[in-house]
Amino acid sequence: MADEILYEMRGQVAVITINRPEQRNSINAAVRAGLFAAWERFDKDPAAKVAILTGAGDKAFCAGADLKEMSETGLQILPRDFIPTLGDNVRLSKPVIAAVNGAAFAGGWLFAQMCDLCLASETARFGITEAKVGRGMPWATPLVHMIPQKILLEILMTGNPITAERAYEIGFVNHVTAPGELMDKAMEIAETIAGNAPLTVAAAKEMVYTATEMGRSAALEAGRRIFDHVYLSADAQEGPKAFAEKRAPKWQGK
Numbered sequence: 001m002a003d004e005i006l007y008e009m010r011g012q013v014a015v016i017t018i019n020r021p022e023q024r025n026s027i028n029a030a031v032r033a034g035l036f037a038a039w040e041r042f043d044k045d046p047a048a049k050v051a052i053l054t055g056a057g058d059k060a061f062c063a064g065a066d067l068k069e070m071s072e073t074g075l076q077i078l079p080r081d082f083i084p085t086l087g088d089n090v091r092l093s094k095p096v097i098a099a100v101n102g103a104a105f106a107g108g109w110l111f112a113q114m115c116d117l118c119l120a121s122e123t124a125r126f127g128i129t130e131a132k133v134g135r136g137m138p139w140a141t142p143l144v145h146m147i148p149q150k151i152l153l154e155i156l157m158t159g160n161p162i163t164a165e166r167a168y169e170i171g172f173v174n175h176v177t178a179p180g181e182l183m184d185k186a187m188e189i190a191e192t193i194a195g196n197a198p199l200t201v202a203a204a205k206e207m208v209y210t211a212t213e214m215g216r217s218a219a220l221e222a223g224r225r226i227f228d229h230v231y232l233s234a235d236a237q238e239g240p241k242a243f244a245e246k247r248a249p250k251w252q253g254k
Helices: 029-044 067-073 105-115 138-145 148-160 164-169 179-194 198-210 216-232 234-244
Strands: 007-008 011-018 050-055 060-062 096-100 103-105 118-122 125-127 175-177
Touching: 011 029, 011 105, 011 179, 050 060, 060 096, 060 105, 060 138, 096 105, 096 179, 103 105, 103 164, 105 125, 105 138, 118 164, 118 179, 125 164, 138 148, 164 175, 175 179, 198 216, 216 234
Parallel strands: 011 050, 050 096, 060 103, 096 118, 103 125, 118 175
Antiparallel strands: 007 011
16 A cells, blocks of 8 residues: 555554645545555455544645646546545445545545545535636536535535535534544544444445435335345344343344
8 A cells, every 4th residue: 555545443443544744635646546455455354344534634634636746647537447436436335434634625525525424623624626727526416415506506616615614514514523633533433333233334324325316215115125134134133132131232244
């Protein structure tokens, strides 16, 4: 894995850090390669139940693409596999939390958007700034399910950043914390999720994303199918048994 991406296990939680603080954690070739490797490592490690994605330092989570590199390469239409994007060219059944510690602009917004939950420091700012540099943001399409239409259009067409508090108000951010408390809060939520039944957690994630593609009736039917194997699992028997015996459940993930 490239030095630009740090991977650390904290119990059952994998903390993945974009490590280019002097370049505001912008996305270059090494960051892209390192993230592809990190997501693969997380996916294949049975001990890793939840991941947290964050940025090094306190200035930027990720300021987007490295425009110097982009200028030198003359990049035009981005290849489908150019940026490792969860839910698109990277598929994970495990939950991922964004801990946004500073500026999350352009591709940095994408990284926050692709995670299942998003926490932000009070000093964080979010912006889709492509209109200011003549680039595109087709990756922002899923935001129509996350942000009201008129608010989204203002963000896209002005390119102006919004505060963490505003991102929370419009439903893009789950929690806003003091700067020094961000990772503690992210770890608290990650550890709570990691302690839950893994099959149920994975099915909940699949159900929510599947439902965004469907109408109500189709989504209900899909939800039933998604949870069939959960109901039939050993964990589904272990949970009630552990409750009755007043002990912590021992999840097997099967």
